[in-house]
Amino acid sequence: MSLNKLGLRYFRNIEAAELIFSDNFNIIYGDNGAGKTNILESIYYLSLARSFRTTQPRKLIQLNQDYLQVVGTKESVVLGIQKSVSGVQIKINGERIKQASRLTTLLPVQLIHPQSHELLEQGPKQRRQFLDWGVFHVEPTFLPLWHDYSHTLKQRNAALRQRQANDYIQLWDARLIDSGEKMTELRLAGLKKLQSHIDRYSLALIGQKIEVAYRPGWAREQDFANALNNSLDQDKHYGFTRVGPHRADLVFTCKSNRVQDYLSRGQQKLLICALRFAQIKFLKEEKNEDVILLIDDLAAELDKQHRMKLIEIALETGAQIFVTTNQLNLLGMKNSIEHKVFHVEHGQVTEVVQ
Numbered sequence: 001m002s003l004n005k006l007g008l009r010y011f012r013n014i015e016a017a018e019l020i021f022s023d024n025f026n027i028i029y030g031d032n033g034a035g036k037t038n039i040l041e042s043i044y045y046l047s048l049a050r051s052f053r054t055t056q057p058r059k060l061i062q063l064n065q066d067y068l069q070v071v072g073t074k075e076s077v078v079l080g081i082q083k084s085v086s087g088v089q090i091k092i093n094g095e096r097i098k099q100a101s102r103l104t105t106l107l108p109v110q111l112i113h114p115q116s117h118e119l120l121e122q123g124p125k126q127r128r129q130f131l132d133w134g135v136f137h138v139e140p141t142f143l144p145l146w147h148d149y150s151h152t153l154k155q156r157n158a159a160l161r162q163r164q165a166n167d168y169i170q171l172w173d174a175r176l177i178d179s180g181e182k183m184t185e186l187r188l189a190g191l192k193k194l195q196s197h198i199d200r201y202s203l204a205l206i207g208q209k210i211e212v213a214y215r216p217g218w219a220r221e222q223d224f225a226n227a228l229n230n231s232l233d234q235d236k237h238y239g240f241t242r243v244g245p246h247r248a249d250l251v252f253t254c255k256s257n258r259v260q261d262y263l264s265r266g267q268q269k270l271l272i273c274a275l276r277f278a279q280i281k282f283l284k285e286e287k288n289e290d291v292i293l294l295i296d297d298l299a300a301e302l303d304k305q306h307r308m309k310l311i312e313i314a315l316e317t318g319a320q321i322f323v324t325t326n327q328l329n330l331l332g333m334k335n336s337i338e339h340k341v342f343h344v345e346h347g348q349v350t351e352v353v354q
């Protein structure tokens with residue numbers, strides 16, 4: 001199942017567009033600043049109700065307009081999101097929906113962009129998000145657990161900040177431990193299944209196997225309950241809960257070396273692609289769900305041989321692919337591969353009939 005149609009209104013520099021996509025491969029090309037990334041961003045926004053470029057969604061609304069609209073058709077389902085200064089409205093088949101997660105479930109999206117390797121270098125949040133993407137899509141109990149955990153954590157942190165008595169702070173612990181341990185189990189089970197796909201794609205793209213280890217957010221020799229108990233004094237000192245799955249992380253190693261110190265920048269970028277492809281395959285295998293793969297500026301910093309390989313392997317995942325490039329010939333797309341080409345110029349998008 002793929003995104004067949006996309007309608008945009010006042011999305012950044014795109015005043016209006018009606019696009020009919022290939023189920024297989026879509027190329028969006030145009031000069032710098034034309035609006036290519038904006039199109040990928042609109043698909044991402046339709047899936048997640050947030051952007052990968054800004055934390056302020058009102059920036060997505062075209063200048064001098066007071067709303068934006070993205071409407072996508074995926075087989076018989078019509079997904080819509082409208083954002084105005086007063087808020088967000090989400091609709092599925094015309095019906096108002098409260099939870100943005102319903103969009104995410106219906107339209108799973110993976111994104112690769114020129115800064116994607118930050119996943120390996122920056123703080124653990126992106127790595128948790130990477131893992132949780134698959135767990136969320138495959139395991140319906142994960143999101144309610146996560147909500148419950150976050151809610152309980154907030155209460156406990158408030159008690160810590162207010163310098164409440166130990167008894168009062170620890171009132172929250174049983175619930176935090178219960179949802180936290182369940183979340184941890186789901187993440188570990190998800191990662192275990194993901195690892196075989198990561199092996200395959202990292203071998204194919206960088207010729208090496210990459211090990212991914214889960215750090216649960218507390219010292220390994222303890223369980224969560226002990227760790228929480230042991231960290232009470234420190235938690236009181238800092239005014240927040242310093243152990244738990246909200247502090248979890250992933251460690252990527254290659255032959256026992258951290259990939260950040262061992263792989264070249266180019267290899268790190270390919271590793272990110274391997275990780276994204278692994279999630280796509282994981283979701284296909286577990287739920288028979290098709291994913292949308294957005295690749296922004298595919299040619300950036302990849303040589304011809306690796307561009308070809310990347311496209312070949314991306315196609316093999318079965319995802320519906322959208323790539324942007326400022327030079328069409330860089331992709332070397334074969335006519336034997338079913339695809340569509342769209343040209344963007346000053347926010348005007350037109351399909352190039354080949």
Ligand SMILES: Nc1ncnc2c1ncn2[C@@H]1O[C@H](COP(=O)(O)OP(=O)(O)O)[C@@H](O)[C@H]1O
Pocket residue numbers: 011012013014030031032033034035036037038039059060061062063
């Ligand atoms: N809210 C907005 N309203 C109008 N234009 C915008 C808005 N946000 C960004 N733009 C314009 O969008 C263009 C950038 O589009 P982008 O998709 O990043 O280009 P590229 O084709 O290089 O990927 C810039 O010209 C920028 O001025």
Ligand SMILES: [Mg+2]
Pocket residue numbers: 036037038296297
């Ligand atoms: Mg761009």
